[in-house]
Amino acid sequence: MFLSRTQTPECNWPILPNQPAHTHVNGTLYCWNRDLDTSYWIHEHAFSCLNFDSQNCVCPRLKADPEVAGIGVILAFFITAFLTVISTIFTLLITRTDGPLSPDGTWPPPFSPAHPPTLNKINHVSRQYIARPFIVFLHSHGVNIPVIAACATDLVISLSDTQLVTGLAVLVGALASLYRSDHDEPMSVYHFTIASDLAWFSSTTHLSSLLVLRYHPRISAKKGHRPTHIRPWTVRLPLTIRLVLMAVFAALLLWATTLGGYECWYSIMACPAKCTLTHPWGGEPETWVAVNTVLIVYGYSTHMLELSVTARKYWLDHLRPHVLTRDNKFPVPRLKQGLVGMMVSTARMLLFCFWNALGSDLCDVLEMMVWFALGCFWIAEDRRWGQAEMEGEHRQAENRLGYGQLIPIVLLLLPLIAVVESYAHHSEADKKKRFGQCSCGGCEWHGC
Structure with a gap:
């Protein structure tokens, strides 16, 4: 069920x-x-939901809608999501190393006060044996690690915001088209499904990119650290806007998910989607509604809490030392602890393993790659179903790169421009820093 519908x-x-x-x-x-x-x-323009309810007429032929399911729109979403995934992985590799590489090619000593090691055991292993060798490889080939790290972080943040806004726009447009559907141009089940798939695609890649955003120096909550050189409102405003948009996106995604619970949803691709709203849920679509609801609530609640500076500081300073062990050692239940003590230690052991797995960057990256692959598969599968019910001319219309489909592809040049501008800025800042003229503007790797 989780691989195909x-x-x-x-x-x-x-x-x-x-x-x-x-x-x-x-x-x-x-x-x-x-x-x-x-x-x-x-x-066919006279077909109404009364005909759908009584099933006394066949549904209209499925017509092309290149603005929703056109090959250009699909390619633009795919390329943007792919760039987000790749840039997120690259940024994690060059910034999650428990301290910077020194000019002589050595790493900071373990448990250094300036760069303490991560408490997560899986993160510790992945950073020691994956991230650090990758940094050494780049350094040996003359790559300016601080500048590349700053540029990669800027790119991920830009793509993350793009995924959030784009997914939100797709959902707003799909829901508006659904409820404003008239007899002339009703939105089909197929096109609403494709729009929901694209929104899910944006949602999963956006949440994955937050792995970089939540550790950004101006957002992350480090114990005893507060950015005093920036006024509070300049720090909180961008984060507040992101959190509000995420809450709206999650609410609309839940709304769109519940609309697809009709028991025959996947078997009536050509029929108007609006006509299914009054019919009961059931079968596999109802199961998917339950699964997606759990994923949305869990995914957005956890990521929004991780972005909250107050929530992260409360977890780091107050909850984690009591929930886990104070010395961060693996809690082993012992007979001398008694029954209650063994139960508490067992609960801590399970929570310790659960936290190390779900809280690790490696597991988050693997989850991101799985969701990306599933998103590509679902879009391709749903598009194949829909185009199988189209006539030749409509199928060709959705596979043709027209004016409306070339625009989102051309707009993919914006991240490239942002990367070039970011590289120019951070390169200049790095040169000035080497001569002691200024800092590098909040770079994670350097500070004057």
């Missing part, structure tokens, strides 16, 4: 009495009057 044969549109081989002729639909036991034809 199936079309239920029992939900196929019923065959009407005396149904001809061609049920769509010159823009008209074949219908059957059950009271008079006679057939009749209506124009």
